[in-house]
Amino acid sequence: MAASSSNETDWDGVRLHIVSGKGGTGKTTVAAALALALASSGNHVLLCEVEDRQGIARIFDVHPLPYEERRIASGPNDGGDVYALAIDTKSALLEYLAMYYRLGRAGKALEKFGVIDFATTIAPGVRDVLLTGKVYEVVHRNRRSKHARQYDAVVLDAPPTGRIAQFLNVNSELEGLAKVGPVRNQAHNVMAMLQSPETVVHLVTVLEDMPVQETTDGIEELRKAKVPIGAVIVNLARPDELHKGARTKAIKGNLPRKQIERGLTAAGITSTTELADALLAEARDHAERRVLEDDQRKHISNLGVLTYELPRLTDGVDLGGLYELAAELCEQGIS
Amino acid sequence: MNSRSGTRVGPLAAKHVTTPELDIDVLIDDPDTRIIVCCGSGGVGKTTTSAALALRAAERGRRVVVLTIDPARRLAQSMGIETLDNTPRPVPGITAEHAGSLDAMMLDMKRTFDEVVESQASPEKAEQILANSFYQVLSSSFAGTQEYMAMEKLGQLRQDALKTGRWDLIVVDTPPSRSALDFLDSPERLASFLDGRFIRLLLAPARGPARLMTAGLGVVTNALNKIVGAQFLRDVQTFIAAFDTLFGGFRQRAQKTFELLQASETAFLVVAAPEPDALREAAYFVERLNEERMPLAGLIINRASRASVGGISGDQAMAGAERLDEVEGQDDSSEVTAGLLRLYADRSRIVARESRLRQRFAAAHPHVPAAVIPALSTDVHDLDGLRLVGELLAG
Numbered sequence: 001m002a003a004s005s006s007n008e009t010d011w012d013g014v015r016l017h018i019v020s021g022k023g024g025t026g027k028t029t030v031a032a033a034l035a036l037a038l039a040s041s042g043n044h045v046l047l048c049e050v051e052d053r054q055g056i057a058r059i060f061d062v063h064p065l066p067y068e069e070r071r072i073a074s075g076p077n078d079g080g081d082v083y084a085l086a087i088d089t090k091s092a093l094l095e096y097l098a099m100y101y102r103l104g105r106a107g108k109a110l111e112k113f114g115v116i117d118f119a120t121t122i123a124p125g126v127r128d129v130l131l132t133g134k135v136y137e138v139v140h141r142n143r144r145s146k147h148a149r150q151y152d153a154v155v156l157d158a159p160p161t162g163r164i165a166q167f168l169n170v171n172s173e174l175e176g177l178a179k180v181g182p183v184r185n186q187a188h189n190v191m192a193m194l195q196s197p198e199t200v201v202h203l204v205t206v207l208e209d210m211p212v213q214e215t216t217d218g219i220e221e222l223r224k225a226k227v228p229i230g231a232v233i234v235n236l237a238r239p240d241e242l243h244k245g246a247r248t249k250a251i252k253g254n255l256p257r258k259q260i261e262r263g264l265t266a267a268g269i270t271s272t273t274e275l276a277d278a279l280l281a282e283a284r285d286h287a288e289r290r291v292l293e294d295d296q297r298k299h300i301s302n303l304g305v306l307t308y309e310l311p312r313l314t315d316g317v318d319l320g321g322l323y324e325l326a327a328e329l330c331e332q333g334i335s
Numbered sequence: 336m337n338s339r340s341g342t343r344v345g346p347l348a349a350k351h352v353t354t355p356e357l358d359i360d361v362l363i364d365d366p367d368t369r370i371i372v373c374c375g376s377g378g379v380g381k382t383t384t385s386a387a388l389a390l391r392a393a394e395r396g397r398r399v400v401v402l403t404i405d406p407a408r409r410l411a412q413s414m415g416i417e418t419l420d421n422t423p424r425p426v427p428g429i430t431a432e433h434a435g436s437l438d439a440m441m442l443d444m445k446r447t448f449d450e451v452v453e454s455q456a457s458p459e460k461a462e463q464i465l466a467n468s469f470y471q472v473l474s475s476s477f478a479g480t481q482e483y484m485a486m487e488k489l490g491q492l493r494q495d496a497l498k499t500g501r502w503d504l505i506v507v508d509t510p511p512s513r514s515a516l517d518f519l520d521s522p523e524r525l526a527s528f529l530d531g532r533f534i535r536l537l538l539a540p541a542r543g544p545a546r547l548m549t550a551g552l553g554v555v556t557n558a559l560n561k562i563v564g565a566q567f568l569r570d571v572q573t574f575i576a577a578f579d580t581l582f583g584g585f586r587q588r589a590q591k592t593f594e595l596l597q598a599s600e601t602a603f604l605v606v607a608a609p610e611p612d613a614l615r616e617a618a619y620f621v622e623r624l625n626e627e628r629m630p631l632a633g634l635i636i637n638r639a640s641r642a643s644v645g646g647i648s649g650d651q652a653m654a655g656a657e658r659l660d661e662v663e664g665q666d667d668s669s670e671v672t673a674g675l676l677r678l679y680a681d682r683s684r685i686v687a688r689e690s691r692l693r694q695r696f697a698a699a700h701p702h703v704p705a706a707v708i709p710a711l712s713t714d715v716h717d718l719d720g721l722r723l724v725g726e727l728l729a730g
Contacts, residue, residue: 024378024608055612160377162405209714210407211378239681241674246667255671263672266662267655269647278645279675286678288712314684316611 010231010306010333014200016139016193017155017230020164020218021204022211026235028055029317029325030204030310031157034233036326037335039075039082043152046138047072047084050131051159056084061319067091069149073319076326083149085138090116092130096186128167132190139193161203161214165221168194168201200230205300207234207293212300219303231334232300236312238293242283247290250283308332354697357633357704359729363392366503368602370493370595371632374509375606376616380637382406382508383715383724384606384708386414389439389506390718391725394431400438400492401506404485409716414439421446423492428718438502444484448474451487451588455581463577469570470578481510482520486592493595519596519627602632605703609639609689614696621700633704635728636693641709642686649683652676706730 011017017038019031028049035047046069049056054064060072065086073082093116110116135156141148159167169191193199203218205211215232222229242250249255260279264271300307310328313321329335362368373385382403389401400423403416411417414426416439423438452470453461464470474480489507496502556568595601603624607617617634624631645652659665659673697705708727715724 022378023376024613058612209409209716213408239677241678242671246671246674259668260672260675263659263668263675264655266669267659267672267676269651269655269676272646275645275647278643279672279679282643282675282678282682283671285712292713314681314688316688 009335011200011335014198014230015151015153016135016199017153018158018164018168018199018201019155019204019233020158020161020201021233021235022162022214023160025204025206025211026317027160027204028053028059028157029322030202030233030235031155032056032059033310033322033325033329034202034334035082035153035155036073036075036322037329038153038155039073039080040077040326040330040335041075041080042078043075043080044150045075045080045082046151046154047082047157048087048135048138048154049084049157050087051157052086052088054086055157056086059317059319059322060084067095076323076330080152083151087131087134089127089130092134096130096133129187129190132168132194133186136186136190136193139198158201161218164201164218165225165227168222168227169225195226195228197228200228202230202233204233204235206236207238207296209292209296212296216299216303219305229305231306231308232303234297234300234307234309237309238286238289238312240290242286242290246283247287250280250287251291253284255280255283308334354701355704356730357635357706359388359391359706360395362602362632363388363397363504364395367600369496369504369600370489370598370602371504371506372489372509372596372601372603373507373606373635374603374620376613379606379608379613380708381606383410383721384604384635384637384728385506385508386410386439387715387721387724387728388604389437389504390426390429390721391729392435392504392506393426393429393437394434394722396433396435397504398435398502399504399506400440400496400502401508402440402442402485402488402492403508404442404481404510406441407714407716410721411441413717416441421450421488426718435503442481442485442488444481445475447484447488447491448480451585452581455584456577460577464574467570467574467577469567469574473574483589485510486596487588490588490592490595519623596629597627599630601630603629604632604635606635606637609636609692611692614692618696618699621703631703633706634696634700636705636707638710639689639707640682640685643679643682645679647679649680649687652683653680656680 017034019027019034021027021030031049032047035045039045047056049065056072057064062070062072062084065072065084067086067088069083069085071081072084075081097110135154138151139154141150158164201222203215205215219229219232246255257276257280260276261271264275269275308329309332310325313324315321317325362371371385371388373381373388375381382405386401386403386406389399393399403411406414406416408417415424416426421440421443423440426437426439429437449465452464455461456464485507489505492502492505496505596603605617605620605624607613621631621634647655653676656673656676659669659676662669665673693705693707697703706728708724711720711723713720715721
């Protein structure tokens with residue numbers, strides 16, 4: 001990778017970035033921003049999703065993705081690129097069967113007898129092996145095939161924290177079920193990849209009680225599953241607009257009204273009681289939240305992993321916003 | 336322009352959509368409301384909303400049981416349900432003057448599944464099933480088991496309520512599914528799996544007229560053996576043989592739950608955050624409930640930003656802040672004021688954006704009553720917090 005010549009980044013040597021987080025924390029947004037960030041300086045990055053949600057298509061404002069790698073965006077700076085792939089279980093299974101078994105008639109029979117449906121929606125664990133199996137294929141592609149597209153990094157928008165350890169811990173799920181056979185071997189290979197230093201799992205959180213708690217629990221579970229932990233990425237962080245002294249005063253309710261009236265006049269705004277009240281309320285709200293958020297920041301820093309912080313974009317996330325977030329991640333050393 | 340030029344079209348017309356307001360107190364005070372299901376995508380505050388709703392109903396005189404799926408630890412503690420034992424427990428601290436009662440429970444999906452098996456099968460057969468390794472994985476990790484068991488538990492609570500008269504209102508939180516619809520589909524999915532062709536073939540491989548199919552089956556099982564190993568199939572087969580007699584029961588139960596959800600005593604509340612994804616999911620859900628003829632009571636928009644009333648626009652505030660920033664040697668009062676003006680501007684823009692999103696939802700679903708819960712600056716983790724959410728919800 002000639003392109004990433006200049007500086008060392010936090011994740012040199014990592015080829016698979018798995019992004020998880022509590023629902024509502026912006027997991028898909030962060031995965032997309034990460035993919036863009038990694039695609040800076042000419043890198044080729046594949047962004048995958050596995051939950052049939054078409055979240056990637058929505059966020060990049062492109063047509064729904066098929067089971068096929070599609071180029072969806074240019075990387076910032078020197079024009080790397082981001083490809084995307086929506087992995088669905090059924091296609092993954094059929095591809096897997098076609099690749100490893102020449103099933104012919106049996107393949108059709110499997111479909112006809114509802115076995116494919118069984119395997120992809122019911123059979124516990126099989127689903128997850130198929131999804132992670134496809135990711136394995138993509139990550140290891142360059143070692144096997146000379147013709148297919150190769151990527152410098154793969155970003156996986158994974159299931160939420162509550163399910164992530166189970167999702168990745170394909171071995172134990174299949175234990176007692178498929179004791180032998182290729183699916184078992186596949187599970188072994190996938191697990192070896194997941195536990196190797198070329199993989200990391202990043203957890204996305206916001207600065208609130210429950211998501212941070214879930215992140216803490218998630219890290220513990222992932223450690224148990226021996227999957228390498230990447231970073232905690234704090235999303236939707238609010239702007240910090242008041243210095244500490246002012247915040248302390250605001251919480252106690254003795255931020256001097258005179259000061260604000262003076263400030264307003266200097267700003268060329270007519271100072272009214274209504275406006276001063278609104279600003280004082282704003283100050284208090286901001287300071288209160290800030291106390292809670294700092295508390296959560298402390299919890300996060302105690303987790304002993306790298307952290308990044310992304311701002312809440314006032315106007316919501318669109319394609320332009322994604323590039324802003326990606327630039328933020330680059331600046332903080334992620335790529 | 337023709338004679339109808341008075342009719343407004345385009346964006347101006349769209350601005351005047353007024354949605355009916357959702358009156359939560361009318362809903363929870365109505366004795367004919369016996370089941371309230373809170374649904375919505377993950378992370379929108381379903382659990383807190385359902386707990387707040389249950390508490391409010393109880394303190395207004397209902398005898399309530401709330402089924403939560405995965406409450407925050409501190410919230411669970413304050414409701415006295417930190418131990419996951421699948422049994423409703425009284426919540427301490429219900430104080431209002433005309434209070435009814437509030438029980439709460441946390442769903443233990445594996446145990447619920449086990450209990451269904453135990454109640455349906457003979458003791459030996461139940462033991463056989465519970466020990467089967469396929470069953471063990473199915474009952475603890477089948478995608479959809481949690482949703483299915485939540486609905487199963489709802490059915491059980493309803494039976495209990497009818498039998499003992501202990502509750503007159505059941506509030507249900509739904510699992511944080513990949514899609515908010517999973518809990519509607521999972522009973523059907525499990526039932527159709529258990530009734531499916533594949534299963535029937537595994538059960539009765541070689542009988543008269545099915546011989547032709549059996550030839551096909553041989554190919555299938557061979558292929559499966561090659562892929563997952565014979566042990567897996569044997570496990571499934573043993574499981575199914577033991578489970579066979581329960582299939583009908585399962586399907587019937589699923590059907591009953593579905594009918595219960597369609598009954599007029601049930602009210603669905605769709606919970607969403609004022610974000611595009613959550614509202615899209617909510618819209619999808621509203622459509623789906625309509626399709627299934629399930630009674631939708633309304634939409635709850637949770638954590639909406641509070642508007643700041645200061646008499647100036649966000650743009651004016653922003654311009655003021657910029658003017659202050661340009662001043663050389665900014666003093667403290669300018670610095671603080673500039674910060675506050677930026678916060679004010681930021682809030683106005685967010686409020687405007689959220690209200691635009693709500694308007695769009697209302698334009699597409701004009702008949703769905705909506706209630707808005709403003710965001711709190713602190714987390715909710717005790718009864719007082721829940722009470723406050725309940726008050727805000729009631730408007």
